[in-house]
Amino acid sequence: MVAKNPSLSDLAADLRAGQRRALARAITLIESERADHRAQAQTLIAALGTNKEALRIGLSGTPGVGKSTFIESFGLMLTQMGKRVAVLAVDPSSTRSGGSILGDKTRMEQLSRDPNAFIRPSPSQAHLGGVARRTRETIALCEAAGFDIVLIETVGVGQSETMVSQMVDVFALLLAPAGGDELQGVKRGIMEIADLVFVNKADGALKSQATRTCADYAGALRLMRKRTQDPDGFPKAMTMSALETLGLAAAWDTIFELAAWRKDTGVWQSTRQTQARHWFHEEVRQQLLQRLTRDPALHDKVTRLENAVANGDLSPSDAASQALADV
């Protein structure tokens, strides 16, 4: 199919050769909502196929925990090891537009200039389903472009973590030292999906506090059920200082150890298959729902029925039957 479209064919070849500009263009195509762009994007992705070798790491952390500093230091360490690193930002609540590119590149200044790194900010998009598809497809493009590590960054304040955890091989949570009972408002669901908790800023005056915070989270992780598909000692909490680049190598070793264990035991492969099935069903659901919402008359009807259910005038089952009667 790509052969029929010379520009797509060139794009695929340039992208496979690892050209960052081609990758950026392909992602822009994926992010477009124009129907013809969507068709081209699907053709491109199908032509590129899947590359199962890249390590996909999810990283969550609320603003202020030092996420940019961490990604900058961690990414540079990896590129110095000869790895090619792609960084994708996922923020469904973001209303940032063009300015965000500058923003993301400014906050990771050195990494953005590294020829072995590629940084892509989050597009402004309100719809979580759309963000999921765009992120998944962008990961596939980065893998086709030969990146060894794809780091997907989220803001740690919503459902985006659960979504990202369904796309990655390893999920890490970055925290700042905190004291007292209520540790910096970590969403309960995030603790549930984290393979690793990194307590950042273990430097200067905060060092001892970081150690205590780390112990608290290690306790909380132990208290919860250990996943049967984890090696001994995981999920794990560690301290680090992205600013002083302390603990970054240990963090990488730990991620690598977990990934290697999962590959050896087949957990890696089975998780990816489960994730793919999940996204297939999610896509079916999204595309079906789109049919309901694209038609304005149908959309009004669904809204009316939803309100009737909320007010207790109709049962969910009854309302759903009515909503789908003409579909």
Place this chain on the structure above:
Amino acid sequence: MVAKNPSLSDLAADLRAGQRRALARAITLIESERADHRAQAQTLIAALGTNKEALRIGLSGTPGVGKSTFIESFGLMLTQMGKRVAVLAVDPSSTRSGGSILGDKTRMEQLSRDPNAFIRPSPSQAHLGGVARRTRETIALCEAAGFDIVLIETVGVGQSETMVSQMVDVFALLLAPAGGDELQGVKRGIMEIADLVFVNKADGALKSQATRTCADYAGALRLMRKRTQDPDGFPKAMTMSALETLGLAAAWDTIFELAAWRKDTGVWQSTRQTQARHWFHEEVRQQLLQRLTRDPALHDKVTRLENAVANGDLSPSDAASQALADV
């Protein structure tokens, strides 16, 4: 609509009069998978309307924590207070059939003979979507039959907790005393939805251990983010002994206090509305997916596409488009 069907009309009247036999018959109608029964069930539910007064309590606990003893003691205390109590069991993994009725009634012997109580075991059904609908509709029937409290019991080992949490006003987790690091394998997600943690068996030799377990969970609950829609001190952990009927009154007072606070602040009403909207969308999704799976040819196609996605031969988006091409 009910008027057109004399037997349904009688059933509705008997049910509204609080007759337990009519309630049991109506639930059997709801559980049936026959299309004509389904239509009758929908008509009945629409005719009965919704009663927003009953307090819906979710109760989760793994086998061995003393759930039956708790429900028996707690239920009898409530009926002695003049309340009418319905107990529903939700266990999507259950393969129990007719025998379970005897089982559930045996394990709550006194309560099952109490004229102000109604116990309904889980039907054997593999499909979570089906269990959700059946449970929701059974709750509506119990409310129409004038029950003051509907207690929905789950086994604490799967996705059924999340489902039940979307149907109830208050969610409680029952635990047994435990020691050491890994406290009895509580699923991480359950801690996330629990309003209350009851550490049972705080009697005899286990008493001091129960106190320690309670403190551990209180710490874990505090460590996680406090929901903004909670009064001070919630989520809360408490000890009790269902066997010695100690702490049951305190448990009820605490549930009542939380429910009253939520009613006063409007959280109750807004939560129920959000839940209703959720179930409407879930029903739309289920009914759409049923169309895909009911047709054998279509079902085969979807399975083939899903496997292609799992093997990396197709992207989820592409496969979903193909699956829906003929729908």
